[in-house]
Amino acid sequence: MSPTPTTSAEGQRRIVKLPTVTIRFAGDSGDGMQLAGTQFTDTSALVGNDISTFPDFPAEIRAPAGTLAGVSGYQIQFSSQDIYTPGDDVDALVAMNPAALKTNLKALRKGGVLIVNEDAFTATDLKKAGYDVSPLLDSSLAGYRLIKVPINRLNEEAVKESGLSAKQVDRCKNFFALGLVYWLYSRPLEPTLQYIQQKFGKKAPAVALANSLALKAGYHYGEICELFHEQYQVDKAKLPPGTYRKITGNEAVSLGLVAAAHLAGKDLFYASYPITPASDILHNLSELKNYRVVTFQAEDEIAAMGAAVGAAFGGAMSCTGTSGPGVALKQEAIGLAVMAELPVVIVNVQRGGPSTGLPTKTEQADLLQAVVGRNGECPAPVIAPVSPPDCFNAAVEAFRIAVRYMTPVFVLSDGYIANGSEPWLIPDVAKMPPIPATHPTQANDPSGFMPYKRNEDLCRPWAIPGTPGLEHRIGGLEKAENTGQVSYDGINHERMVQLRAAKIAAVKPAGDPYLWTGPQRGDVLMVGWGGTYGAIKAATLQLREQGYQVSACQIRYLNPLPEDLGPLFSQFKHVLVAELNLGQLRMLLRSRFLLDLKGFNRVKGQPFTIAELVAAARSLISNKSEPQYQAHDPEAEAPLAAGG
């Protein structure tokens, strides 16, 4: 968003009010950029801005220091208005070393603030980043407001009294940089000072002291040095009234799973095998044992899924979480849950594929895997949350559907919303309807208990072991209708295949089936699903401001698809399905509604920018042609960080 400053003279320096700012911290993996970014986000949220964040880091834990592969970045947009993405172009970039500058400079808008740690621009590090000549010495940075700060030296000086080793002192420099940026954007230091005290105060008082000193020194440096002629301010956002917190998608999924179990009056069972970017869900839930959450770190992905199925058989609210490669391993056991008709939730935090792919980068290429990726006719409902806070809703909805329809349910999150954060209007738990999860204690038929006798939703009863008189056997072999005995009869098989399909086809959404922006008629409808909601919505609003007849539809329920999409789509001259894959939703929509849909597809491991979506819609209106998938064009893109 381009800033429209309102200026007022206050003291010696101008305070410039900006509606929206996007900044990015970039440095070596070990430089603490994620922490600096998170702290800036927390503080901005607490002062009342709308926020949206995008952490971007390599797959290597510590790639060789100073290399392009080791650069880690954290982008945050904060605003006095409603925002939907972490921002396209960056207004201010903090580059802690030459590699960070090299990989991130393209994201900085012309005229943007560029703070560099000039101490890191040594011959060795310049060479590692592939610079022949230091960019600080030639004219290559002339288009930016370059601010060279000797962060190493200033930090060292500031932290001296803490008595820490040189190595430990060096590790404080992210707080120095953060302090400087706090000053530049008129943020209070208290929330971060409190954080430092809580985190290190008792365990390592010297570290707490050093980090606090570094933070304050950075702030004061901004105040006293003559490098900045102005200071910026971003006012509170006018969000709907209520109490807010900041939340990432993985945090929201975790809380949603716990909430669902409480709403059902049951314990949560979460089985998982560590995998990026889903591991944080396991970490979060492991901390919640006093909420009666049983976590099981399984020996592999298959075991996690099998355990989830076993726990569901026992009557628990059962879930597994993973990413695409993990789902590939779980599919046979998911098929078992379809056959055995047991309620279980599968959270897939999608990342770049195929195979190991891009572990730390986002993508949406597991849609077909969820919808049709198992052997046999094996349907399962699929829900895709659209934002970090929406991951909470999706988790609760997934359990509502799983339990009501006795079926596995997929939640398709992605690396972008899983790690990104936004403000969340905290829900009132007391107002959330309970999840009815009951188990029969009596036979459902005069001739005895029929484990596969169906109700009006075509669902079988959730009879659990320990119930006298209802002893029965289930399994992966085809079941005879009603009795659930093994049956190899072809006619029965066809009937059961159709019953399972009809059951899922009739699943009623437990939340918004889609989110709509704009009028229900126009030139272009941009259709998306999952985590691209913010970018698509922001692009749509921008296009409407420019006078284009553009609307947007973000689909949350991907299986079964909402019935009314067909008629809605036909009210637009063009329907553009924008996805971070090569057209998986488009394929499903085309086959479901027999409509000519265009695609806008990117698989660069990065979320959509608003600008590219705006351009795609405009080109569709002007050329009436489908935007083509573009091959890799290093000049046209602005990578956040190398590596992965």
Next chain:
Amino acid sequence: MSSAINPLPQLKPTDFASNQDIKWCPGCGDYSIIAQTRKVLAKLGVNKANTVFVSGIGCSSRFPYYMATYGFHSIHGRAPTIATGLKLARPDLDVWIVTGDGDALSIGGNHFLHLIRRNLDVKILLFNNRIYGLTKGQYSPTSEQGKKTKSSPMGSPEHPIRPISIAIGAEATFAARALDMDPKYLEYVLERAAKHKGTAFVEIYQNCNIFNDGAYNYAVDKETRADTTLNLEHGKPLIFGKNRDKGIRLNGITPEVVSLKDVRQDDLLIHDEKASDPTLAFMLSRLQYPEMPEPLGVFRAVEDAQYQELVHGQIKEAVARRGKGDLQKLITGSETWTVA
């Protein structure tokens, strides 16, 4: 066994039979195993409703269909995973796993190891017939090297693995072996397994009369069994033979067969199933026909913390320390701001 809080009517073995016709081949060793299992459950007075048989894929894995308890016939190799989830969610249930040499040791090898090392309180019955029966006769991970089968016409080039060695290597707290054709002894071993607290692993030599008939003749044959097998007894010297005139002695660290004519009984190896060190149990698991008699009975039976108790103990401890979680508090978190 954590059954019968309220006194229940004493069940007969037939009360544990489901209404399904058994479809194993006539003459299959599985018939004897299911009969002894039903007998043991009846004898121990277990609660049918609290008992669950979980299986994978293979002939043996049809077992749950024939039991009048709860049952889950799952997917190939994954019974331990289903059982783990079930037992963790429902520690009150008695969970049994029925598996075969292919199911447990080939496709499910990983789960088998981890189930045992965690010492989850479940019982594993591994029907070892040293062949793939349900897929009609390929060699299995326990088939002897050189075995000619449909998939190894020139003889299997693979070394077999020994289930009890694997189990003890995975820190099994209970490992035992029995024969399908020795019902009394099988019943004894199953009863010991049922009473064990923790993972109880039982390898059952089972005859596949269609694809690998007579694989265990040496151990079953009344003429030879006294010389080819050795019944383990806790605290007793390892003596075997038709005339109980042979024993096993340690020569350095190598067990050797000796004649009691030459060697005093005191010099023989004494079986100690309760030894905290698993070395003796492992050594016994290496004894193989024809070089040595094959031990039957309980190799190891030691007490250790059970997985489901540790997991639920942590939950109890967390509730005691931090109080029962308040969902609204959790969702609200520690840092909030209010928009008026």
